[in-house]
Amino acid sequence: GENVEQHPSTLSVQEGDSAVIKCTYSDSASNYFPWYKQELGKRPQLIIDIRSNVGEKKDQRIAVTLNKTAKHFSLHITETQPEDSAVYFCAASKGGGSNYKLTFGKGTLLTVNP
Amino acid sequence: DSGVTQTPKHLITATGQRVTLRCSPRSGDLSVYWYQQSLDQGLQFLIQYYNGEERAKGNILERFSAQQFPDLHSELNLSSLELGDSALYFCASSDLGSSDTQYFGPGTRLTVL
Numbered sequence: 001g002e003n004v005e006q007h008p009s010t011l012s013v014q015e016g017d018s019a020v021i022k023c024t025y026s027d028s029a030s031n032y033f034p035w036y037k038q039e040l041g042k043r044p045q046l047i048i049d050i051r052s053n054v055g056e057k058k059d060q061r062i063a064v065t066l067n068k069t070a071k072h073f074s075l076h077i078t079e080t081q082p083e084d085s086a087v088y089f090c091a092a093s094k095g096g097g098s099n100y101k102l103t104f105g106k107g108t109l110l111t112v113n114p
Numbered sequence: 115d116s117g118v119t120q121t122p123k124h125l126i127t128a129t130g131q132r133v134t135l136r137c138s139p140r141s142g143d144l145s146v147y148w149y150q151q152s153l154d155q156g157l158q159f160l161i162q163y164y165n166g167e168e169r170a171k172g173n174i175l176e177r178f179s180a181q182q183f184p185d186l187h188s189e190l191n192l193s194s195l196e197l198g199d200s201a202l203y204f205c206a207s208s209d210l211g212s213s214d215t216q217y218f219g220p221g222t223r224l225t226v227l
Contacts, residue, residue: 032214043116043204043218044157089157093214100214101147101170104157 002027004092006105021108023090024072030092033073038087080112118219126225132193135222139207146188152201195226
């Protein structure tokens, strides 16, 4: 089955700096790649997603890039703020046949220091 | 607020017991997914239902079962509970007709003593 590796497991940055989290996936049939932000004890919240027919997507301070050949995708957060501190999860899905189960990476704990 | 609701928020029970977790998807969403989140295993897919039918199974134990009812709410049944079943259980829903985006509910925290 699909395997998603996520790095780094922890990331500490100064407020205003950029943060980058990287994920690789194993199944070349995967075609949907969401990113979720999870605060302690709360639900995962979708922050951005990208599909395999797109190489890059941006939403204000957040961007995601996808390299299908290398089977990796990355989350970029610019001008980080203390409220960006949370655990971030990448995920991959194959879609098709009404089966869109998500395979998650292990998560990255991002700490933004004021 | 994602529009997905889950009850109860917290559940404390003893080993060997059986519990039922409930999920109501967003209005109009036909698909429901169950995920388990634990410190050592991370977020793991358990099972998916689409319009009342089981569509996909992940790492779900035989002691666990689920169903989706005609009104589209879903229940996850956990039986013969063990200490290792303590985790956060999330339900997510999506409208496969237009999008594969999954929206998560607030979760149920299960503690097995």
